[in-house]
Amino acid sequence: MxxxxxxxxxxxxxxxxxxxxxxxxxxxxxxxxxxxxxxxxxxxxxxxxxxxxxxxxxxxxxxxxxxxxxxxxxxxxxxxxxxxxxxxxxxxxxxxxxxxxxxxxxxxxxxxxxxxxxxxxxxxxxPPLLEQKRIAAILDKANDIRQKREQAVKLADDFLRATFLEMFGDPVANPKKWDVASLLEYGSFKNGMNFTKGESGSVLKCLGVGNFKSLATITCMDNIDEIELNTLPSDDYLLKDGDIVFVRSNGNKALVGRCLTIYPNKEKVTFSGFCIRYRIEKSAITAEYLNFLFRTPSMKRQMLSGGQGANIQNISQGTLSALRIPVPPLDKQLAFAKLVDFRASILKKQYDKMSESEKLFDALTGDFFIFNE
Incomplete structure (x- = not known):
């Protein structure tokens, strides 16, 4: 029309x-x-x-x-x-x-x-005013579905953060008096690789700062860009399931110190030189526990103060290894990991529904306003 x-x-x-x-x-x-x-x-x-x-x-x-x-x-x-x-x-x-x-x-x-x-x-x-109101009412309903699903995801995240604090306490204050240790006692760090755009021959994906956004984990590699290198990097530059990756340096200070856990399965994925990878090498600590620990506001502040009280522009392996990390009993960490897995299965269903509602909303707006294109 x-x-x-x-x-x-x-x-x-x-x-x-x-x-x-x-x-x-x-x-x-x-x-x-x-x-x-x-x-x-x-x-x-x-x-x-x-x-x-x-x-x-x-x-x-x-x-x-x-x-x-x-x-x-x-x-x-x-x-x-x-x-x-x-x-x-x-x-x-x-x-x-x-x-x-x-x-x-x-x-x-x-x-x-x-x-x-x-x-x-x-x-x-x-269109006539009544038709405008009809279109707006239909889009209101589609938008309401979309927002409710977004709220459900946020509630699940909020619940898990609250559960973490209830089970383990604030990691900096350590009110439950857990033993503390350096991350170096349980694993190792590796800075990401630097490369030039002129290289060619070997193609693989590279996790960069732009992939972090507000994500806690990445299990699908589809949105990670490919790079081309003269030769494939050594194995220690390739990410493994359960690796925790930190933003080491960025022009946007709000991104520095952000972390996520990645699960590339068998796919070859490296990581940018603006990142640091931490790999757990002892079973006494879990990736799920560390992931939530490093995303608590108090630990983020501790990390970015460098232990000296002044905000810093970047972090290093030294910054991270100097932190004293509470290490609760493994059975408690594993119990929390089960909650994380359960939440992940729930969120996958919600994300699938969110994707459907986004497509519905986009389709409806496209149908109503296609004449503008």
Whole structure:
């Protein structure tokens, strides 16, 4: 069906409101929206009714949100003011923008931005209001399914983190008085390999910092990029099941110290020079236990302080081997490992369902907005 195309500026008035300094935010009041949702509260509001906004500055430029009523929208988001709600449903507009994106509108490379002038090129297919509401209601249901499955995954993660602390206590405070030791007593470290792009002849996958994201484990190698080398690396550069890999160095300090456990099975996978591999060589400690230990906030802080209280830009084998790690009895570690395995089986089902719901949502938005492509 062909619907009339209208200019965004013909149905609303994009506006950047004054940005509130962080020091002016208060503990309670009217919610304040920044580039990525709520950032605090203020004593005044700019918008009485729910308002659609587009992130217009920074790395998340082009994200869309709908505010609560009685909210303040600051200058890092472009508020779409004065929408004629007798002709336009903002939920319909929200889902259209999710599908459309703003890649053709964003300007600037060092600091991406969207301007009111840039938005003048945006056109919207505008069916009758009742049809807009029908489309939005269908997409609301699909989106709700997607979000509930994401919440189920988060709850499973939160439960396991809480269980870890209940079973073992905080690893830095060590309230249960477990014996402590250096990781070198139970295994060995290896820095990742460096290579040049001009090499050729032998192909294998290489785990890099970009693969970590928020993952705790990797069991499928499909998303790990291949590299080409003149010759295959020695075996100690190839990852094995249960290896724990740390981000050693990165321009983004938030990534330094992040870790995951990898299970490549029989696939040949090496790891980047920006990473450190730890391999368990004694059965007195488990990968599941260490994985959760190193992802607790207190241990992460301890690791990044280098034991000296000052934040550091990178970690080393020396940094990691200097840490004193609580080592609970093996039977307790194995009991926790069983919980991790059970959670993994549950999460696999949830991820499969999430993938299905993502495909459903993408298919529905594609069906409704295919005329825009």
């Amino acid at each position: 062909s619907w009339p195309m209208v200019k965004l500026h013909d149905i609303c008035r994009p506006k950047q409101w004054k940005t509130i300094a962080a020091s002016s935010l208060i503990a309670s009041g009217y919610p304040v929206y920044g580039a990525n949702g709520k950032i605090g509260f203020y004593s005044k509001f700019t918008h009485e009714f729910p308002t659609l906004m587009i992130t217009c500055r920074g790395a998340t430029c082009g994200n869309v949100h709908i505010s609560e009523p009685m909210a303040y929208i600051n200058g890092n988001a472009m508020a779409l003011d004065d929408i004629d709600r007798s002709k336009v449903d903002i939920k319909y507009l929200y889902y259209f923008f999710l599908k459309r994106g703003f890649d053709d509108v964003i300007s600037g490379s060092a600091q991406p931005q969207i301007t009111g002038q840039g938005l003048t090129k945006v056109e919207i297919p505008l």
